[in-house]
Amino acid sequence: MATKTFNIEGMTCASCVQNVEKATKKLPGVQEAHVNLATEKLNVNFDENTVSIQDIQAAVDKAGYKAITDMEQKTFAITGMTCASCVQTIERATRKLDGVMESNVNLATEKMTVKYDPTIVSMSGITEAVSNAGYEAIEDTETSEVANEEQDKKQKKIKAIWKRFWGSAVFTIPLFYISMGHMAGLPLPEVINPAIHPKWFSLLQFILTLPVIIFGWKFFSVGFKTLFRGHPNMDSLVALGTGAAFVYSSGATVAVWQGHASYAGNLYYESAAVILTLITLGKYLEARSMGKTSEAIEKLMGLAPKQAIVVRNGEEVEISVDDVVVGDVVIVKPGEKIPVDGVVVEGITSIDESMLTGESIPVEKNVGDHVIGASINKNGTIRYRATKVGRDTALSQIIKLVEDAQGSKAPIAKMADIISGYFVPIVIVIAIVSGLAWYFGGQTGLFALTITISVLVIACPCALGLATPTAIMVGTGKGAENGVLIKSGGALETTHKVQTIVFDKTGTITEGKPKVTDIITVNGVKEGELLQLTASAEKGSEHPLGEAIVRGAEERGLEFIKLENFDAIPGHGIEVTVDGKTLLAGNKKLMDDRNISLSKLASTSDSFASQGKTPMYIAINNKIAGIIAVADTVKENSLKAIEKLHEMGIEVAMITGDNKGTAEAIAKQVGIDRVLSEVLPEDKANEVKKLQGEGKKVAMVGDGINDAPALAQADIGIAIGSGTDVAMESADIVLMRSDLMDVPTAVELSNSTIRNIKQNLFWAFAYNVLGIPFAMGVVYLLGGPLLNPMVAGAAMSLSSVSVLVNALRLKRFKPSVMK
Numbered sequence: 001m002a003t004k005t006f007n008i009e010g011m012t013c014a015s016c017v018q019n020v021e022k023a024t025k026k027l028p029g030v031q032e033a034h035v036n037l038a039t040e041k042l043n044v045n046f047d048e049n050t051v052s053i054q055d056i057q058a059a060v061d062k063a064g065y066k067a068i069t070d071m072e073q074k075t076f077a078i079t080g081m082t083c084a085s086c087v088q089t090i091e092r093a094t095r096k097l098d099g100v101m102e103s104n105v106n107l108a109t110e111k112m113t114v115k116y117d118p119t120i121v122s123m124s125g126i127t128e129a130v131s132n133a134g135y136e137a138i139e140d141t142e143t144s145e146v147a148n149e150e151q152d153k154k155q156k157k158i159k160a161i162w163k164r165f166w167g168s169a170v171f172t173i174p175l176f177y178i179s180m181g182h183m184a185g186l187p188l189p190e191v192i193n194p195a196i197h198p199k200w201f202s203l204l205q206f207i208l209t210l211p212v213i214i215f216g217w218k219f220f221s222v223g224f225k226t227l228f229r230g231h232p233n234m235d236s237l238v239a240l241g242t243g244a245a246f247v248y249s250s251g252a253t254v255a256v257w258q259g260h261a262s263y264a265g266n267l268y269y270e271s272a273a274v275i276l277t278l279i280t281l282g283k284y285l286e287a288r289s290m291g292k293t294s295e296a297i298e299k300l301m302g303l304a305p306k307q308a309i310v311v312r313n314g315e316e317v318e319i320s321v322d323d324v325v326v327g328d329v330v331i332v333k334p335g336e337k338i339p340v341d342g343v344v345v346e347g348i349t350s351i352d353e354s355m356l357t358g359e360s361i362p363v364e365k366n367v368g369d370h371v372i373g374a375s376i377n378k379n380g381t382i383r384y385r386a387t388k389v390g391r392d393t394a395l396s397q398i399i400k401l402v403e404d405a406q407g408s409k410a411p412i413a414k415m416a417d418i419i420s421g422y423f424v425p426i427v428i429v430i431a432i433v434s435g436l437a438w439y440f441g442g443q444t445g446l447f448a449l450t451i452t453i454s455v456l457v458i459a460c461p462c463a464l465g466l467a468t469p470t471a472i473m474v475g476t477g478k479g480a481e482n483g484v485l486i487k488s489g490g491a492l493e494t495t496h497k498v499q500t501i502v503f504d505k506t507g508t509i510t511e512g513k514p515k516v517t518d519i520i521t522v523n524g525v526k527e528g529e530l531l532q533l534t535a536s537a538e539k540g541s542e543h544p545l546g547e548a549i550v551r552g553a554e555e556r557g558l559e560f561i562k563l564e565n566f567d568a569i570p571g572h573g574i575e576v577t578v579d580g581k582t583l584l585a586g587n588k589k590l591m592d593d594r595n596i597s598l599s600k601l602a603s604t605s606d607s608f609a610s611q612g613k614t615p616m617y618i619a620i621n622n623k624i625a626g627i628i629a630v631a632d633t634v635k636e637n638s639l640k641a642i643e644k645l646h647e648m649g650i651e652v653a654m655i656t657g658d659n660k661g662t663a664e665a666i667a668k669q670v671g672i673d674r675v676l677s678e679v680l681p682e683d684k685a686n687e688v689k690k691l692q693g694e695g696k697k698v699a700m701v702g703d704g705i706n707d708a709p710a711l712a713q714a715d716i717g718i719a720i721g722s723g724t725d726v727a728m729e730s731a732d733i734v735l736m737r738s739d740l741m742d743v744p745t746a747v748e749l750s751n752s753t754i755r756n757i758k759q760n761l762f763w764a765f766a767y768n769v770l771g772i773p774f775a776m777g778v779v780y781l782l783g784g785p786l787l788n789p790m791v792a793g794a795a796m797s798l799s800s801v802s803v804l805v806n807a808l809r810l811k812r813f814k815p816s817v818m819k
Contacts, residue, residue, distance in 0.1 A: 001031060004053060006042040006067040008035065008060065010222060013234030014464045015424040016065065019226070023063035027051050038469035042067060064226040069117050071101060074322075076112045076137040078105065078130070093133040097121050112137060118391065124325055139323055154287075161284040167215045168277040172270075175208040179270040198264035202253040205269040213246060216276035232424045238279055240428065241456035241789065245272040248449055266446050268453075268789075275457050275793030282797020285804075300399050300480065303374040308339035311383075328386045332377045340373045341388035349380030401487055401734070402480045412468060412493055412757055419464060427772070431455035434776040450789060454775035458792035463767060463799040467760035470807035475753035478813050483721075483737040484746045491732035493757075495716050495750035497697045501645060501743065502676070502688060502710070504702035505656035505663065508720055509670060509740070510632040512703070514544050516552030517613055517633070520604055521626035528558065530626045534585050534618050536561040537576040545616055548630045573616075584619040591617050596624055612665030632666075639670045641740035644816070646671065648747060651696075655679050655687055655710070681706030685713040701743060718743060745815040752813050760803045767799045 008020055017035040020042060024033040029050025034043045044056055053069065060067035078090065087105045090112060094103040099120025105112045114126055123139065130137035178192060178201070194201040213220075223239030226232055245268035252263040308321045311329040321339045324330065329345065332338055338351065350362035353375045362378045365371060371384055373393040390396065435452035439445060472489045479486045486492045506512050519527045535553030538546035539560050553560070565577035572593065573586015584590060588605070591598060596619045598605070605615040605627060613631040617624065642652050653674035656663050663677035676687050684702075688710050691698045700707070700714035708730040711717030719731035720738045735742040771792075773779070780786045 001045055002048045003043065003045050006069055008040050008042050008065055008067055010065040011037060011040055012222065015232065015234060019063050020060055020065055023059045024056055027055060027059055036469045038473050071115050072118050073113065073115050074123060074139060076114065076139055078110050078112050079136045089133050090130055090135055093129045094126055097125060097129055122390065123322060139320065158284065158287045161280060161287055164215045165277065165280045165284055168212045168280055171208045171211045172273040172277045175205055175273050176270050179205055179267065194264045198256050198261040202256045202264050202267060205267055206250060206253050209246060209269040209273050212273040212276055216280060219276065232428065234424065236424060237427060237456045237459055241453040242272040242275050244449065245453055245789065271453065271789040274790040278794045279797050282801055285801045300395065300402065304395055305337040305339050322390065324386050324389050326386055326389055329383055330386055331383050333381050334377060334379050336377050338371050338373050338375050338377060340386045341393045342371055342384040342386045344369050344371060344382050344384045347380055347382035349382050350378045352376040352378055398480065398485060401485050402476055411490055412754065427455065427459040430772065430776065438777060450786065451777050453789040454787045454792045455772060457789055458771045458775040458796055459768060463764035463803045467764045467803050468757050470804055471753050471756045471760060471810060474807050474810040475749060478810060479749050482745055482815060483735065484742050484749065485734040485736060487732050491716060492750055492753055495747055496754050498650060498699045498716055498747065499696045500651040500653060500691055501699045501701060502653045502655050502691065504707050505654055505658065505666060506632060507703045508701055509638045509654060509666065510634055512632065514548035514630045514632045516548055516628060517631045518608065518629035519626065520601065522599055522601065523623055523625060525620065525625040530618060531556065531628065532558045532561065533578055533583055534628055536563065536578050537574060537583055537585055545614060545630050549628055581620050585616055588617065591619060594622065596622060598624055601627055609661055610665055612662045634666065634669055635740060637739055637741045641743055642671050644744040648744060655684055657681065684710035688713045718746065748815060749813060752810060756807060756810050760806055764803055771795060
């Protein structure tokens with residue numbers, strides 16, 4: 001199965017979403033199809049052997065819309081061409097590549113322009129195809145800057161809508177004055193006074209309305225196109241309502257000119273013009289607001305540098321960051337951004353990685369250390385070898401995660417989707433039935449027309465369609481800003497339902513790197529001497545306890561002494577000769593086997609064990625010399641995070657392979673409710689399943705490869721960003737800062753987002769439930785006012801904008817701070 005994302009053009013409301021989804025889901029081989037109205041994207045999961053990208057595009061086109069893949073366009077300078085035959089050869093070679101949509105070579109300029117899907121084929125793949133054909137392709141950096149093309153397109157669209165609004169307003173304002181002013185006692189020139197010259201009064205309104213119809217022509221072209229294809233949308237409602245008003249008024253104008261002056265008082269030009277103008281204004285405000293929902297992605301994209309200095313053929317060359325390939329040696333000077341991910345091969349520096357980790361203190365980097373693209377080099381010049389470029393860099397992966405999440409649907413959206421799928425046809429039927437009911441009930445045709453137009457233009461499927469995706473866009477974007485990457489709308493929704501959170505111990509609650517915590521000496525041995533001798537004995541050891549003791553000696557600047565003899569005693573410890581002394585280091589069994597008295601250290605050892613520390617006994621020349629205690633220390637924020645989760649009413653469990661005593665000691669330190677100890681790595685998923693069997697929604701927080709099955713089994717898998725790629729791949733949420741305080745942040749963000757979605761859906765439903773009956777004349781029937789179609793048009797526009805503005809309130813989200 002393959003997954004593909006398309007940009008959809010021509011959508012205006014939630015009804016369009018249903019139309020596109022239905023059209024694509026009908027295709028054989030399409031397993032899933034999800035459309036996000038806010039991002040105007042379609043995600044399709046399909047069998048490449050059964051259905052092609054072109055088939056999907058054709059189906060969307062047939063439904064009245066346009067599906068465009070996320071294409072990039074690059075220009076290459078070609079060397080080695082001599083004739084038109086060369087042109088054909090290169091074009092054939094590149095067009096054969098999967099993902100290349102267009103390839104055109106110009107012999108005169110010796111340049112090739114390629115349109116391709118970067119998710120299928122890379123730039124290096126294109127240049128390799130040209131090379132295999134016998135030529136050389138080098139990117140033309142002067143014409144390749146197309147990264148902001150989509151953003152420019154959106155800005156142009158917003159400007160175009162703004163121009164349409166002002167163009168409409170210029171004619172609508174005088175039209176409104178002419179048609180309605182005299183009713184309020186405002187003066188009109190005699191030549192267009194309806195009582196004196198009804199012909200000119202009606203004709204001038206017709207002339208002023210025509211430009212407004214032209215400015216709003218898109219409503220009619222799209223609306224009627226989708227209507228006739230059996231997939232009406234919001235534009236269909238607007239086109240029918242304003243079209244009916246304009247056609248009726250045009251007919252009345254003809255009647256006036258034929259001598260029926262009374263029709264001059266029954267014109268509806270101002271309704272058609274005002275409705276079109278107000279809805280265009282609503283569309284502008286909507287586009288502006290929707291642009292703000294994707295600011296998080298724009299900020300992330302803005303972090304990446306555009307150029308990089310690499311070493312090519314022994315020379316420093318400045319190239320586009322897109323041209324950096326794996327293996328390139330990149331040079332970065334102080335104050336510059338790291339272009340792509342890599343490993344330092346020369347130099348020492350400190351790097352600000354706050355954009356990714358949230359850690360404000362620069363991290364020191366030496367040869368062999370990893371550097372992350374878009375982080376800032378603070379003080380030293382370094383050379384590093386590129387290991388990940390393009391879409392493989394950490395920043396690109398984050399952007400992709402956020403984009404995928406913003407394009408996904410939350411389960412809560414399903415009800416709105418189902419309703420909006422039937423919404424427009426039902427509204428059209430209600431509008432016609434309401435108008436006919438009033439007409440046959442004894443009202444005039446003009447009254448019936450007013451009812452019909454009001455119902456058509458007040459109904460707003462847009463508000464329903466935008467309620468969920470806009471909140472998800474802002475919520476996931478806000479999460480990314482706070483170092484919490486939420487992979488899908490479903491994960492964002494489910495997180496707020498979590499009742500139990502299971503933390504892996506090692507590397508999650510604890511640092512995952514055992515440290516020397518205590519050194520106790522007896523029989524006149526000094527602390528430094530004991531550590532030096534033991535660390536010398538353990539030098540080169542792969543045992544976690546031995547490694548911790550060696551690190552402890554290195555941190556204190558102690559020198560290691562060369563061993564004269566070494567003997568490993570399986571299950572007990574080691575025996576070495578160092579500095580002329582026989583040293584035993586190991587557990588209590590080793591001391592008992594050698595008949596070495598532990599003196600008063602037995603009680604001390606028991607005390608360490610109760611605190612979750614592992615004691616190592618050391619004897620010198622068959623006399624006990626002391627204990628070195630080692631423990632995997634608890635992370636700084638583990639206690640705070642667990643306290644915060646308790647405040648939120650969430651049960652906290654810990655899962656570990658450690659023995660019961662050590663596990664309970666750690667649990668006691670941080671306030672764990674439930675301890676699952678002595679659990680084998682392969683059994684972690686079963687333990688999660690048991691908790692789910694109790695009817696609980698369970699989240700699992702882990703960082704290692706052995707946590708991946710449990711992360712996948714849990715209702716919500718949360719991976720620590722410093723963990724393995726496998727764990728992060730299996731998770732629904734990734735905590736980039738490796739700070740456990742981000743776990744309650746994720747829950748809080750989910751709560752805030754779902755609350756916002758529910759508010760949006762409530763107002764969207766309430767608006768239509770109250771608005772449509774009002775437009776039908778139910779309130780008028782009970783003695784209230786009749787809804788003017790112009791007011792209905794304004795209400796329709798404001799309903800969508802209000803939903804968007806409410807979603808934007810999420811941008812104020814801030815994680816709570818522990819008191």
